[in-house]
Amino acid sequence: MTTDVIQLENVWKIFGDRAEEAMQAVKSEGLDKATVLERFGCVVGIADVSFKVARSEIFCIMGLSGSGKSTLIRHLNRLIEPSAGLVKVLDQDMSALTPNALRETRAKDIGMVFQHMALLPHRTVADNVAFPLEVQGLPKAERWETSMHALSLVNLTGYEYRLPHQLSGGMQQRVGLARALASDPEVLLMDEPFSALDPLIRHELQNQFVQLTKNLQKTTVFITHDLDEAIRIGDRIAIMKDGCLIQIGTPEEIVMQPADDYVADFVKGISNLKLINAHSIMLAINDTTLPISIDKTAALRADENTSLEALIDLSVTTTLPIIVTNDAGQDIGVISKDTLLKGIKGEE
Amino acid sequence: MNTQQTASLNQVDYTQPIQHFTQRQSRYYQGHFTKIQTDTRLHISFNFFAALFGPLWAASRSVWGFFWVSAIAILISSILLGQGIWGEAGGGKLAQADRLFAKSQEMATKGQAALNNGEANAKAFFRNSDNLRRAAEKAVLAAEENAKGASQNAIYGGLLLFIIFLIQGFTANAVYEKQYCRWRQDPEVGSGFHIKALICGIAILAFIYPLTLYRFISAEQISWLVEFPSDKTIFNTTANWLNSMFDFLALNGANFFDAITQVINLFLDAIETLLVGTPWPVIMMLIVFTSWRISGYKAAFYTAIALSYLAFFGYWEKSMATISLLGAAAVICVVVGVPLGVLCAKNKTIDSITKPALDFMQTMPAFVYLIPIIAFFGTGKPPGVLATIIFGMPPVVRLTTLGIQQVPASIVEGALAFGCSRKKLLLDVELPLAKESILAGINQTILMCLSMVVIASLIGAEGLGTDVLQALQFAAKGQGLLAGLAILFCAIMIDRIIQGLFKPKEKTE
Structure with a gap:
């Protein structure tokens, strides 16, 4: 068994009615995005992305809106199917999983946190956190116990029986995090979890998150549009633009040796006092x-x-x-x- | 950088697009458009060309809204004018007066002859002659009135035409400027000066004006202008074919229809036995108690009042019969409608088939589908329930579909990301989130079912509707009103109780 928990090889995603044709054409003729759009009316969401994430590493994917980062992270638990390429999580080829196996993998091995929380509004905080366990068919007592524990991890003890809308945005996102941690998954997918929060809360949650992952040692893919956040949280950062990964490296590498002008533009405003040694x-x-x-x-x-x-x-x-x-x-x-x-x- | 930008903004030549838009007479429109766009107050201008040739100007400039409004306004004023000048207003009345005078004269002569001969009916002849003369005089007066009216018409028509010309002249530039603004957002909007459009406009006017003017002004009519050349045989063969279809279905599907009737009957009997058979104090207590638990003491109070009205005025049994009919229909509606609504939300094909069917069910007048229902199911309560279902089903299906579709995609995605199966997604995520919409649908369905009570009683579904129907037949106003109130109270009662289901959250918080 390798230490790489997540492995992507030449993953493509093309959206549109004629996506398959377009994919063929891209493979055989090597078309660029503009030509694909013109000839097939299809949009290239992800273009030839490959990377690996090692066990208990925090891998940040940074890009502006529309760069395909949210699309990319959804390939990891197959909420979106790739048009071509290989997605391997925990040594399983995600595309080869049967529907049942896929559901089980999602419930047990992959936790996900969303930008807009996606909590069930009609359920209490505790029941929301217990949802992945409920899906696995665990008995009620065990569900409750685990959800209490998960809530204590994110400092939300005492709020178990509130409804989500009675909580502030930051607290709701902590519920989301607790839900992702509830079934103790190996992999955490974070889709811009802190972007919708105000700066103070965001900072607090970032720190809490770093502390938590240090203790729990989860393999994490973290999506953000904020390079500061990526540098603060990530062990490695991938910069994404128009569906392509243009640079992968440690925060220091990204800041010190930007791969091109685009990345250089990003890191211009970053304070390097803590990064450079x-x-x-x-x-x-x-x-x-x-x-x-x-x-x-x-x-x-x-x-x-x-x-x-x-x-x-x-x-x-x-x-x-x-x-x-x-x-x-x-x-x-x-x-x-x-x-x-x-x-x-x-x-x- | 900033100064450069402002400078370049100032340098934008706003006149160029106006030229491009108007093509002809661009200098004139440029001036007016600029004034309209720079004036803070209303800029008044008069476009002589548009005033004189309103619709034609509009057609050539592709301002079709203006074209139609001014064409119709001018048509109306022309009709008035034409009727005043050429119309034979009062002509008919004068001819009638002439005939009446002649008749009266005739009667008078006859009366004179009878008097001379000493006949007894002479008096009657004279009376007739007098009556006829009076009628003739009335006709003459009416004719004069009409003639006066005709000249008035001419004056009104002329005045209207003048006002239209003024309005056209004053509004044309403003309307054209509006079109210019729309054109700047969307180049598809008509622009420029087109001979083709002008010819098209002239053709439209040439088709409408002569025929319409002739129809309204001329005394004699050409038959093909007034009557559509319809063909009776097409109608007859189609109707006959439909008849035979119905007969065929009724004959061959008898078992199927009987089975449906049986099922509904079974269901209906059960509810009716429960409501009518159980002693009334028990039922009354249960209903009041239910409404108190679900909707609070206020609703329980209304319910108690409504129930005592029904009891005191002797509507108890009938209203229970009505409610059981309604209950059977509503339960079937919900049992079929909610799953159907869910299917519609999930499957586009089913949705595209169901939507027109629902429109049909809701729009087709109830009396029309009573006919096939009688043909297939006979009369009595089960067909009454069926008719009620047809009318009451659409809201619950529609609102269920809407409710499911309105579940935020992010929440569905969140559930899926944690390995939720489709069944669990529906039961634990989508249906609970769509609950309010579905309940609103059920409420709508029940109230619509209730409104069918009177119509269902037409085909023998006895209940409160029967009383209304009888009152209608014998013009018994008091009885009708009381029975109507009884239906109303039933509706209020049910509505209050179901409304209570909507707000469990507020009570607990």
């Missing part, structure tokens, strides 16, 4: 062309993983360049104030 801006200490002289005894030292923010704090206490050390404690680089300022500005 000493290692990526330092000058190698054995470089003979160093423009500065180093006083190895008096200089302060910092670990290579120190963030820019911490380096600033450090550098205001000294006039000398800072020496960067690796895990073994060896001096490997040096950062002068000039280097630091350039690093903050994002220049190499």
Whole structure:
């Protein structure tokens, strides 16, 4: 068994009456989206997307509205069928599942949280959370017990018997999260869960979510249109545009090495103080062309993983360049104030 | 950047599209459109061409709304004018007066002759002659009145025509500007000056005006203008064919129809035994209690009043018979209608078949489908129930479909994402969310069923409707009103109780 819980290979989705024909044509002739629209009247929703998500990793998919990210996440539990390509979740080919097996996978292995909560308005909070268990046919007592536990995970104890509309938006979304966690699934799908909330609540929920997933170790695919959110939450980020993934990488990679102008435009406004570490801006200490002289005894030292923010704090206490050390404690680089300022500005 | 934008905004040449829109006379319209668009107050302008040639101007400019309104207005004023000038208003009356005078003269001569001969009926002749003369004089007066009316018509017609010309002139530019604005949003809207459109307009006028004017102004009529060349034989053969179809079905499907009758009868008997057979105080207590539990003490109070009215005025048994008929019809409506509504919401083919059928059931006058019902099922209560079902079924089907379709797609998706099966989705998500709409449908259905009570009694479904029907036959006003009130009270009672089902939430909160 591989550690990859989710695996997508060359997934395409084409919408329209003549989607199959269009798919054939795309495969054989390699048409682009505009031509597909013109010739078949079909819209390409997802174009040739491949990625893997490892166990207990949080994988963020970031894109603007209409970029196909919500369509993509719905392929993972087959709410939408792919036009072509392979979708594997927990080593199961989703397209090959029988309706019963699919229902079981959805109920047991994949939890989903929606932007607009999608709670059942006529059921109490506890019954909403217990819904996936009810679908599995578990007895009432077990359902209730589990739903109490799930609600306690999201700090909603005491609200079990309210109706969803009696709760605030943030609380409703926590109910949604509790429902997704209720059957203790291996995979969590989050479809812009915090986008409809106001900024303060959003921030709070993001923190709560990071804490929760750290403890629960769920494999998570997280959709967002907010790069800040993606950076705060994601272990890796995929940037999506017009149905294609244009870059996949860690937050630092995305910010430091944007793949193209589109990504660069996005990361322009992102504060890199917490993302970039000493290692990526330092000058190698054995470089003979160093423009500065180093006083190895008096200089302060910092670990290579120190963030820019911490380096600033450090550098205001000294006039000398800072020496960067690796895990073994060896001096490997040096950062002068000039280097630091350039690093903050994002220049190499 | 900003200054550049504003500058380019100012530089947009607004006159170009106007030129493109009007094609001819663009300078003239440009001026007026600009004034209309820049004036904060109403800009008054007079378009002489539109005033004089109203419909033709409109046709050439493809302003078809203006074309029809002005064509019809001018037609009406022309008819008035024509009747005044050429019409033989009063001509008929004068001819009648002449005939009457001649008759009177004749009678007088006859009377004179009889008097001369000493006959007894001379007096009668004179009286007749007098009467005829008076009638003739009346006719002459009427003719004069008509003639006066004719000249009045001419004046009104002329005045109206003048006013129409003024209105056309003053409104044309404003209307045309409105069309220009619509054209800017949607290039499909008619624009420009087209000879073809003008010819089309002239053709329409040439078809309408001569025929209509002739019909209203001329005294003598051409028969083909007044009568449609209908063919009696088509009607007869179709009606006969339908007759034989009905007969054939009634004969061959007798067993099938009998079975339906039996089932309905069984059902109806059960309800009726329950309602009529049980001692009235028990039933009364049960109904009041039910309404109190479901809808609160207010509804229970109304129900008690309604029930005591029914009891005191001797309608108890009849109203129970009516309610059992209604109950049978309503239960069948719901049992068939809700699943059908769900199917319609899920399946487009079924929906496209059901919709016209429902329209047909609801729109076809009840008396029309009473005929085949009698042919197939005879008379009595079961056919009464059937007729009631036909009329009462549509709302519950429609509102069930609507309710299911209105369940938010996001909630359905949410349920599916957690592995919900289709059956569970329907029972635990869609039906509960559509509940209010379905209940509204059931309520509508029951009230519509109740409105069929009188009509059902026409084919022998006894109950309160029978009393209304009898009152109608014997013009017994008091009896009719009392029976009508009894039906009304039944309706209010049922409505109150069902309304209570809508608001369980508010009570618990």
